[in-house]
Amino acid sequence: MKNWKFKNISLTLFSLIPSSIVNSFKTFSEPFQNNFENKVIENSRISKNQKIVIIRYLSIVFVLPFLLTQLLDIIIFGPLVDFLWSEQHLEVFINEDQEKEAFEELRLYKTRYYLNSLNQNTNIKLGESKSIFNQEDFEEKIREKAFEITEKYKNESKGSTKNILSDIFYFTVTVSLIIRSRQQMELVRFSLLRFIGNLSDAGKAFFLILITNLLVGFHSPHGWEVFLELVLKHFGLPENRDFIFTFIATIPVLLDTLIKYWVFSYLNSIAPSTVVTYKNMNE
Template identity: 35%
Template sequence: MKNQKLSKIFYSRAFEKIGLIPRSIIRTLNRFLKQLFEQTTDTAPNFVLYEFRISRYQTIASIKCFINLICFPYLFHFLVQQTIIYPIFEYEWNQTDVLMTINQVEQEKIFIQFQNFDEQWFFQDLLNYHHQYSTDQNSMNQTLMSLKSERHPYYSSYLAKLAEKRNTDWITLISTILSDCLTFFIFLKLLFLSTPQLIILKSFLIESIYSLNDTTKSFFLILGTDLLVGFHSSKGWELFMENCLAHFGFASDKDFIFLFVSTFPVILDTIFKYWIFRYLNKISPSTVATYQNMLE
């Protein structure tokens, strides 16, 4: 009898009755109702409202920090270059006679522009004076020589326009580089002053990323890798390098661009794969497994 009673007591303690609704759902519902309908006092605050306010503050602070770090440097760069630096350099450049040497790249560029101008002007003369031509070869050669001699006075004016454009390009280049340096220091100052906001922004981004499911995370991983180091990303890197070289006043060197395109995406792809193997595999193994399955 004693053994039967002990077995019943042990059985009732070890195996609880399973209800229709899981106990975790009941506990979560009770906690939610308690937080929702509990009156706010000094000792029992409304945690739902408190968490909502914290989440709203985190979102607003993250958006403000992101806008300040992205929009303010661009606005500062535009205003400083257009209102301060460019007018000062333009005035000083026009007041003083600056002797500038022309390198080989600029000579080729000016020669191509001048050659295109000459060919367009000659073609327009042919269209305007086509009635002067005849079947005689001598008369045709004389007409061509006369048309060419008539264009000589316009060469000097066009060369003056090219020189003026070259001076404008140099002023723009110098003002752009100086504005970039000032904007870079302002950006570093913003990073130093916005340290608390950056911490909030980092936590907001991490929370937003972790809230995504594994399929969505893998989708963004594949999209980012294909855009940066994918098969068709080489054209984008070529355009990026050409714009960067033109922005800082360097000539578009095809050999340097091809060397960059053939090496930098490979290095970036290696770093990305190492990051997946070293960090992401520890943080979220399910995301790595889903990512590999989607690639296959």
């Protein structure tokens, strides 16, 4: 009976000790255990094997489909699009922006050619300018330039069509590989969380500030504008300014709200010191 009471008192006293002190004591006492060296070697071997598995997995999921897509683009997608474009006599321009750019480029060429012709002889009078301007040469040069611009935008339209086919194939293969290898993806997620957890508060705050400034910072609208223009041009879509400005005016604001909500509701509960460092660095 006395032993039972003594055990209860010991357990009660032990439960009153903060868990952080208990964990620190365990960490401090680990090097004095008999199998400590074997555990270190085993953990090092497991960590090395995990890194090899992660690198191999990421290569298979992302790099291999990319290389396969490039190969199919050369062997299948490219020749198929070229054949359809030549046989079906498809339109040169696949959107209005391309057509406007082509006409503007041809108009500038006409103006530049005419001015260069007039400047060939600086001593002539204005009334004699027609004597040095050869209409036939002018029309021939314009036809050559028009053909050059047509080929340029035809190839651009072909490239946009090839990009759509290649991206659909790449996205399908990559998503299929990720779905069929959830265990490896879980290992990647666990390793990423462990890497973030091992960072100092200043390191976590640095990456948080970097991400927020890229997405919703003062200079982010310019980055969003360039990114959207590249995406629209990649797929051969018209670069609609109203769509771009509407996107920039709404999406970054929504992302900023979600990030702030995550910081103050989730991160503040699991890592309050990181939130304090984040606030100080932002100030």
